Amino acid sequence: MAQWDVAVIGGGPGGYVAAIRAAQLGLKVAVFEKERVGGLCLNWGCIPSKALLKNADVVNAVREGATWGLIGAEGVEFDYGAAVDRSRQVVDRIVGGVEGLLRDNGVEVISGTARLAGTRSVEVGGTEHRASHIVIATGASSRVIPGFEPDGETVITSREALARRSAPARAVIIGAGPVGVEFAHLWASYGTEVTLIEMLETLLPMEDEDVGRLLRRSFEARGIACMTGTKVTRVERTGAGAVVHTQQGETAGAVEAEVVLVAVGFVPHTEGLGLEAAGVRTTRGFVDVDGKMETSVPGIYAVGDVTGKLMLAHVASHQGVLAAEAIAGLPRPEPDYVQMPRATFCQPQVGSVGYTEAAAKAAGYAVRTGRFPLTALGKAVAAGHTEGFVKVVVDEPTGQVIGIHMVGYDINDLLGEATMVAFLEATTAEVGFAVHAHPTLPEALKEAALAADGEAIHIAKRRATPREGAARA
Template sequence: MDFDLVVIGAGPGGYVAAIRAAQLGLKVAIVERDKLGGICLNWGCIPTKALLKSAEAFETLGHLEDYGLRAEKVSFDLDAVVARSRKVAGQLNAGVAFLMKKNKITVIEGEARLEAGAPSPVVRVALKAGGERILKAANVILATGARARTLPDLGLVPDGERVWSYREAMVPDRVPTSLLVVGSGAIGIEFASFYKALGSEVTVIEALPRILPVEDEEVSAAAQKAFEARGIAFRTGASVRRLAPSGKSVELTVEAGGVTEVLKAEVAIVAVGIVGNVEGLGLEALGVTIEKTHVVTDSHGATGVPGLWAIGDLAGPPWLAHKASHEGVHCVEHIAGQKPSGLTAPIPGCTYASPQIASVGLTEAQAKARGLEVKVGRFPLRANGKAIAAGHTEGFIKTVFDAATGALVGAHMIGADVTEMIQGYALAMTLEATEADLFATVFPHPTISEGMHEAALDAFGWALHT
């Protein structure tokens, strides 16, 4: 064997798996056809947050008088905003390269394809620099990620001019005067929030009855109300019939409640989900099971083909970078013969719009659907001292407890910086905390996180400040 482990794909799942394997003493190679860090570091999680931070700062400048401050001739430089985002991505790409070198991981740039072999498939790499390299390893982990879904029959295919994917939306040459966003998941909502802050007239189209459909219903409703207050328009329960360029604009035909409507805008962003990168790897010939563009695995990442594993977006939802990293560590520890930790740890989800949304565990509806008798707590941020002082009173925190055991089974937040707080509830759930544990936890004052304590207390009728 050339290596103990070959990882295909250097996104947050692949490179973290490679690092953990190296820490455990395995000889590791990682194959990447584009850039270290994958979509997340280069075109997703990180650079979008840089864009959103610029938008947040610019939006705050428009409300300085609320804080007793003044500024004149406030404006933005779009090229500089985009350049900062790309610089952040470049810095993190270089950081991953450093980590590969530090952990003595062999980095191979090229396109990988699998062929039958023993004890695991052989990896044949068409090198970016030319030529080919064949790698043999005891184990191979697939971490090839996913890409944006397109729907050609409906015209939902980016053309780089009037119809954008997330890539074009992250490096715009202009701020569109009007914008249609097709899809109201986290990606669609974040771009809607960004472009609205910079002055676009934004309309979001969602096929399901409510926006952010994976979130708790109360949070979805509050989010739509908050976004509408900022001037973002929505069409929910709206089926897309056709998106087509029309001169210097686009026309989107949608149908809702039996009524057909044609929406026009300068640009449309397509954010209708993702599909796994399963093509060109030779998976079918190996007998790998693929369902709805994702590789089917067991709870450890095993594909059913000896020595072949799959993690991250390729292996199905939730399509989150931290889920991919967690799966990578778990898979490698299992391969190394250790007892992996955190197999069933809850996975938080975050949307970095304005306001932010964060959640972990079951929604209230999901808990009831599982037959649980629940106790639900809510705490409005308008009753929190730090939120009032900071001028961020929009939103609330919601908890869902199993009434029979007192276990926290879900938590949901909307408001300023809630993405930085949700991990507290995730930790509580991982440690199987009950309401008594949360009641006994001391939260620092004054912080918005005190609302987490109050939301737990409220579920049992003991809230102190409402």
């Protein structure tokens, strides 16, 4: 029977990072993975989708070639299959790199489906492995709506969508979260007639409402139909694809499509893991953890999407580090999930960290905001992409920036600075006083912070209307 200091079930962004960090700390580690390491993100999520989205950027740039003095671009053809091939090459390269990192750190990767065989043992393929500590990092997969079960051809999830070698002629996307809007942008870039259906009132409903509204205007200007506040009542499969039946208030409707992409969230991979027998507590299928990522059973930890905290790869990786360091006895502050960065990679891109304006008010903050439009940013004008803005949400008494929300072309390049602003609990005075290189995108964050204090340099100061002036008097 093999004996390990740490047994990690699942080799995704949470699991492999936990394994490497534990090995760095001198522990003997094994990772149990039924497929390739990298999990959903590296193999069938973050990485291949971002590779395809880069191809979409190139396609759109060529299509707008006359703007850049590119003569004769009108007749260029675009090979979607070649884009998919490139995305798989990117996956192979990155996953191969992770496999190398695990080897370099002395982590043993054991192939197979693992389950808990107790509170200190893991069973895979009939072999039991004893471990002083266990980390559950089994991830999640696309949620399936009863009645809308995917068939892999007409009704699909993001995994099948990433494997398609052609963009559909007409597509309905159910769900306008990050996955939904990214595929809407991707397919529309290749000429697909896209209808995006969202039950809530804005696109990207977990983001600031101002961001969702601008993204909708941008999408509709490109011909992407956006149906918000709309429920899908049923999907009727036909010989040519499907008819998606909808209900918006009292109005019923129907949309025809070649392909229906269901993008309504994720469910945890906990079934068959042996959690209940081991005494590991769950809530709605997600594993309960404390601030050290430890479950209800001492010595068993969980990280990543299976915890349901914030289902993002970089959050999983951070949790993986916290779990490994907790096992090694290193003290670390508990994670603040509000102040984790969030990124969506359609164009215009959406990035955020911290409270939305509505969430800050709901949490009891006295709020003021500052906003800077990219139309006033030299870098954006020079680059030819002026759609969007940066908005800061500020705690009025202290001036601390408690939320940053951005929408614009390649705007997620600002998330590094935004994350540091949140982590260091910076104020608008500090962000506004810091010198930013010109011309760069980060100047927009500086100006938004200044705008919150009424001191923005590069936008006109809004004058009060006579009615507003009388009210103030």
